[in-house]
Amino acid sequence: MADREDFDVIIVGGSYSGLSAGMALGRALRSVLVIDSGKPCNIQTPHSHNFLTQDGKRPKEISTLAKQQVGKYKTVKFYNGLAASGANTENGFEITTQVKDKFTAKRLIFATGLKDRMPEISGFAECWGKSVIHCPYCHGYEVKNEKTGILANGDVAFHYAQLIRNWTKDLTIFTNGKSTLTEEQTDKIAKHKIPIVEKEFAALKHQNGNIQEIIFKDNSTFQLKAIYARPDYEQHCKIPEKLGCELTEQGLLKVDMFQKTTMENIFACGDNASPLRAVSYAVASGTIAGAAANNEMTEEEF
Numbered sequence: 001m002a003d004r005e006d007f008d009v010i011i012v013g014g015s016y017s018g019l020s021a022g023m024a025l026g027r028a029l030r031s032v033l034v035i036d037s038g039k040p041c042n043i044q045t046p047h048s049h050n051f052l053t054q055d056g057k058r059p060k061e062i063s064t065l066a067k068q069q070v071g072k073y074k075t076v077k078f079y080n081g082l083a084a085s086g087a088n089t090e091n092g093f094e095i096t097t098q099v100k101d102k103f104t105a106k107r108l109i110f111a112t113g114l115k116d117r118m119p120e121i122s123g124f125a126e127c128w129g130k131s132v133i134h135c136p137y138c139h140g141y142e143v144k145n146e147k148t149g150i151l152a153n154g155d156v157a158f159h160y161a162q163l164i165r166n167w168t169k170d171l172t173i174f175t176n177g178k179s180t181l182t183e184e185q186t187d188k189i190a191k192h193k194i195p196i197v198e199k200e201f202a203a204l205k206h207q208n209g210n211i212q213e214i215i216f217k218d219n220s221t222f223q224l225k226a227i228y229a230r231p232d233y234e235q236h237c238k239i240p241e242k243l244g245c246e247l248t249e250q251g252l253l254k255v256d257m258f259q260k261t262t263m264e265n266i267f268a269c270g271d272n273a274s275p276l277r278a279v280s281y282a283v284a285s286g287t288i289a290g291a292a293a294n295n296e297m298t299e300e301e302f
Contacts, residue, residue, distance in 0.1 A: 007031045009293055010095050010105040012083045012237060015040045016279050017270030018111030019066040020286025021293075026073025028294040033103055034070075035095065037082040040113065044209065045129035050137050051280040062279065079103075086239040092265065093243075107293045109267045110245075110253065111286060112237035114277075119231055123204035123211075130209035132227045138278060139226075140167040146225040149173075149214070151201070154180040160228050161189055172224070174214070176201050197222070235272055250275060259289035267293055 009025055011018045014036025025032045040059065048059045070076055082098040092106040118125040124132060132151075133139040148168045150160045153175040165171060173189065173196045175181070181189070181196070189196060199216040204227075206212055213223040234251065241247065246254045246262040252275065253268040255261055261268050269285035271277050 004102045004104070005033070007033045007077075007103060007105040008297060009033075009107045009109060009290075010035065010093070010103055011109045011111055012095065012239065013111030013113060013270070013272075014038075014067070014078065015063055015111065015113065015270070015282070016066065017282040017286035017289070018109070019063065019070050020283045021109050021111060021267075021269060021290035022070045022076050022286075023066075023073065024287050024290025025294055026070060026076040028290075029075055030294055030297070032076045033079055033105070034076065035079045035081060035083045035097065035103075038080065047142075048279050049139065049141065050278060051283075054279070059279070083237065083239060086243050088243070095239075106297065107265050107267065108243075109259075109269065109289050109293060110237060110240050110261075110272060111268070111270045111282075111289075112235070112240075113271045114233040115236045117232040117234060119229075121201045121204060123206050124229075127204055127206050127209045127211055127227075128231075131206065131211040131225065132204070132229050134228065134230055135277065136164055136167050136228070140164065143226040144168060146170065147223070149222075149224050149227040151176060151227050151229040153177070155185075156230055157181060158185045158189070160230075161192070161194055164228055165192060165194070172197060172222070174199075174201070174222075174227075237272070240266065240268060240272075257288075258292035259285055260292065265296070 008030040009032050011021050011034045014034045022032055022034050045059055047056050049055055054062050083095050084098045085096045087094045093108050094104045096102050144167045147170045150173045152160055157173050171194050175198050177200055179198050202217045203215045204211055213221045215221050244263045248254050253273040255268050255273045259267045259269045267289040269289040270282040
């Protein structure tokens with residue numbers, strides 16, 4: 001590939017939403033470059049669920065097949081590497097990679113996902129996506145009726161308790177310090193016989209990412225099979241913000257129903273623009289972003 005090429009659309013991020021956008025644009029005969037560094041946020045997750053036709057498949061299996069299918073559209077090209085910076089040009093945008101390759105396009109689609117910030121609990125990162133999980137719709141069936149924990153506090157803990165009780169009644173809330181649940185929330189949790197443990201975590205003892213027990217700072221332990229948690233996150237790619245795209249209060253890229261950001265000709269899809277962190281939603285939002293970008297260009301060209 002030449003050092004500088006021009007495309008109709010550059011898609012930054014080549015996982016589920018990015019590939020979905022690429023397919024929509026490839027089928028619309030648009031010249032597309034998909035830039036991907038190969039680091040999806042679900043890289044540790046053994047299986048993907050709740051996605052019709054793909055239930056139980058390994059995430060890598062789904063994305064590999066997706067890339068093969070998108071690659072059949074000859075106007076779509078792939079670049080293995082990291083998008084390092086972006087700039088406005090007279091006719092659109094320029095993306096520069098980490099190794100200083102430069103590409104230009106009329107439209108940008110960011111499908112760059114989120115970066116989860118792991119808490120300072122030994123073993124947490126190793127268990128993330130395996131036995132420390134965030135979504136019962138994605139993973140709850142596999143640990144149904146098992147001894148399960150909720151690592152959260154306040155409103156998040158209360159919401160998790162309401163939700164996860166549908167999958168298991170053997171449930172314990174761990175606030176990892178003093179509880180910030182309201183008196184009303186605490187009373188309601190107690191009515192459902194869900195214990196609240198305020199001890200601070202020291203570590204998660206595990207085997208290959210499968211939790212065996214919690215080790216608290218007072219050296220006591222608690223055995224269980226799974227923990228629901230919602231760690232903090234940040235945008236995996238800072239280029240949209242530097243180009244002027246606004247974030248929501250939750251730190252997500254602000255988009256409309258067509259996945260358009262607050263900056264003209266820039267779209268975003270997948271986890272970076274939605275709290276619904278699921279493969280099925282990422283694919284759907286990518287299709288919308290690709291179709292909307294193409295629709296804009298057809299209107300301009302007509």
